[in-house]
Amino acid sequence: MRNAKLARSAVLGLILAPLAAIADGYVIAHSSVNVAPGDVREIYVGNMQFAGSVKLVPVDNGAVQGDFLSKVIKTDPDRYATIWAKKGFRDGLNPPPVKSGDAEVMDFVKRTPGAIGYVSTNPGGANIIVKY
Amino acid sequence: MLNIEKKAVAKAVGMLACALLASPAAADDAARIKELERKLERSMQLIENLSAKVSELEKAKAPAPAASPAAADQQARVEALERQVAQLGSGISRRSFDDGIPVHGFADVGLAHSGEHNPIFGKGRKGFNVGSFDLYLTPQFGDRVRSLIELVFEVDHDGDIATDLERLQIGYAFSDAAVAWGGRFHTPYGYWNTAFHHGAQIQTSLSRPRFLEFEDKGGILPAHTTGAWLTGALPLAGNRFGYDVYVGNSSSLRVENTATTLSANNAAAFNSQVSAGGYAGGGALNMKMAGGDSGSYMTGFNAWIEPRAIDGLRLGVHGLGGSITDDSADRNRTRLAALGAYGVFASERWEVLGEFYRFNNRDLSGGSGSHRSWAGYLQAGYNSGRWTPYVRGERASLEQKDNYFAVQEFGRSYRRFVAGLRYDLDPKAALKLELSRTSQEDLGLGGDDRYGAAQLQYSIRF
Numbered sequence: 021m022r023n024a025k026l027a028r029s030a031v032l033g034l035i036l037a038p039l040a041a042i043a044d045g046y047v048i049a050h051s052s053v054n055v056a057p058g059d060v061r062e063i064y065v066g067n068m069q070f071a072g073s074v075k076l077v078p079v080d081n082g083a084v085q086g087d088f089l090s091k092v093i094k095t096d097p098d099r100y101a102t103i104w105a106k107k108g109f110r111d112g113l114n115p116p117p118v119k120s121g122d123a124e125v126m127d128f129v130k131r132t133p134g135a136i137g138y139v140s141t142n143p144g145g146a147n148i149i150v151k152y
Numbered sequence: 153m154l155n156i157e158k159k160a161v162a163k164a165v166g167m168l169a170c171a172l173l174a175s176p177a178a179a180d181d182a183a184r185i186k187e188l189e190r191k192l193e194r195s196m197q198l199i200e201n202l203s204a205k206v207s208e209l210e211k212a213k214a215p216a217p218a219a220s221p222a223a224a225d226q227q228a229r230v231e232a233l234e235r236q237v238a239q240l241g242s243g244i245s246r247r248s249f250d251d252g253i254p255v256h257g258f259a260d261v262g263l264a265h266s267g268e269h270n271p272i273f274g275k276g277r278k279g280f281n282v283g284s285f286d287l288y289l290t291p292q293f294g295d296r297v298r299s300l301i302e303l304v305f306e307v308d309h310d311g312d313i314a315t316d317l318e319r320l321q322i323g324y325a326f327s328d329a330a331v332a333w334g335g336r337f338h339t340p341y342g343y344w345n346t347a348f349h350h351g352a353q354i355q356t357s358l359s360r361p362r363f364l365e366f367e368d369k370g371g372i373l374p375a376h377t378t379g380a381w382l383t384g385a386l387p388l389a390g391n392r393f394g395y396d397v398y399v400g401n402s403s404s405l406r407v408e409n410t411a412t413t414l415s416a417n418n419a420a421a422f423n424s425q426v427s428a429g430g431y432a433g434g435g436a437l438n439m440k441m442a443g444g445d446s447g448s449y450m451t452g453f454n455a456w457i458e459p460r461a462i463d464g465l466r467l468g469v470h471g472l473g474g475s476i477t478d479d480s481a482d483r484n485r486t487r488l489a490a491l492g493a494y495g496v497f498a499s500e501r502w503e504v505l506g507e508f509y510r511f512n513n514r515d516l517s518g519g520s521g522s523h524r525s526w527a528g529y530l531q532a533g534y535n536s537g538r539w540t541p542y543v544r545g546e547r548a549s550l551e552q553k554d555n556y557f558a559v560q561e562f563g564r565s566y567r568r569f570v571a572g573l574r575y576d577l578d579p580k581a582a583l584k585l586e587l588s589r590t591s592q593e594d595l596g597l598g599g600d601d602r603y604g605a606a607q608l609q610y611s612i613r614f
Binding site for chain 2: 062
């Protein structure tokens with residue numbers, strides 16, 4: 021019985037894993053933020069700190085960071101960390117803080133002027149910068 | 153469909169009645185007509201009843217009514233909660249906290265074996281060594297106020313620990329295109345000095361090009377400046393442009409440690425005043441962190457472009473000028489004028505770096521005129537996963553009649569070829585083996601030296 025459950029779980033995991041990998045994501049921002057989809061990479065590698073007069077506050081979503089980095093930033097977590105290590109050492113900038121998941125990102129983005137983040141589910145009504 | 157049937161029945165009955173009325177025989181048979189009318193009424197009633205039953209059956213076959221809005225809302229909440237719980241598992245371990253000021257840094261240890269042996273610099277160093285321990289903080293105060301504080305502990309030539317407030321800069325960000333800094337900062341000439349500096353782990357090679365070393369380790373340029381610095385970058389037509397402009401205290405050349413041997417060996421090469429003073433080759437640059445008595449300033453610029461056409465490429469030009477006075481009794485003054493260019497290509501696989509510096513210095517005190525010198529390097533590395541083999545060629549041709557170089561301990565011409573191998577144990581730790589061959593020039597009769605060196609370094613960042 022126990023083995024059967026494990027087998028079912030394994031099969032389910034195998035089925036769901038690829039689905040999760042190809043799931044869409046959404047880059048969302050506070051209503052005060054007006055940036056183009058092409059700016060997202062520049063923001064997340066520290067090259068863009070301001071959108072007009074608004075100071076940008078990017079946050080990472082720890083739950084889906086790998087997917088976001090590979091699809092949008094075109095890098096992996098190790099290289100992303102190295103990019104920010106160099107950015108911090110050279111320019112005195114700090115990397116985006118990491119939130120635990122969609123709910124925390126959505127909450128932060130909603131209440132923080134200049135905030136920008138990414139989530140794995142359609143945020144419904146939020147300011148969506150790009151769907152990836 | 154039922155309405156059509158009712159109409160058809162009524163039509164048939166009506167036609168039958170008309171037919172009967174039209175017949176002469178039927179005119180007398182009123183009773184039969186009434187009977188037909190009753191039958192018609194019953195038929196109509198039967199049709200009505202059947203219609204009602206069919207309607208009931210059709211309703212019974214219709215899909216179940218949608219769940220109530222409250223139930224749907226509850227279902228959505230449950231699904232959202234499931235997603236959150238699933239994400240917490242993977243997200244919680246990678247979460248960072250906003251509170252506090254994170255401390256970052258670099259550290260390295262190593263082993264060296266140098267064959268250097270000449271009457272000027274003596275024997276090269278052999279054995280295990282501690283590199284530098286670099287700590288830096290990047291506290292930010294609000295949206296626009298930034299700071300960068302870097303403290304370095306390093307081992308000097310005698311093996312003693314020296315503490316150096318490497319950077320103390322406080323800045324204000326007007327925009328991405330204009331960030332103003334004040335304090336002590338890495339002088340933004342060329343590429344290497346600001347890109348790597350004490351960050352041994354983030355630079356591919358083990359060593360810096362010798363002429364770009366720190367002031368107290370053989371560098372011939374002021375690697376640090378105390379002053380004000382405006383920097384920024386902005387996109388334009390898909391390309392990215394950046395700039396630096398700065399002004400700071402003019403460095404001085406401290407010549408406390410005289411090297412009369414060098415002067416005596418190579419008296420013909422040096423400025424006569426320098427040689428006569430017996431301090432040739434004993435000085436090092438001092439960036440005058442507390443200000444100076446000369447009241448002179450150094451200025452510089454750096455401008456670069458990252459063209460959209462080639463991802464990872466940066467091309468730049470830079471310049472540096474100022475009046476440099478040495479601390480000797482003669483107080484030689486030199487107008488330092490350096491112009492240079494550089495190119496960097498950094499892709500996932502390749503890293504190619506090259507810098508060139510041209511010096512056109514002028515003697516402001518002794519009247520020995522202008523002197524031209526140059527220095528440059530070219531380095532290439534190929535990253536294949538964790539392994540990165542690299543090579544570098546360096547060359548400095550420094551005019552010894554120029555007080556600026558003659559007075560400096562390491563202001564001699566040289567050639568160096570470097571080959572190394574880097575292995576990344578993990579993204580934050582690297583092991584490097586580097587072999588080099590150096591030809592030192594301008595050391596006078598019997599002083600020129602060619603030697604090889606092997607170095608091993610284990611470096612980390614945190």
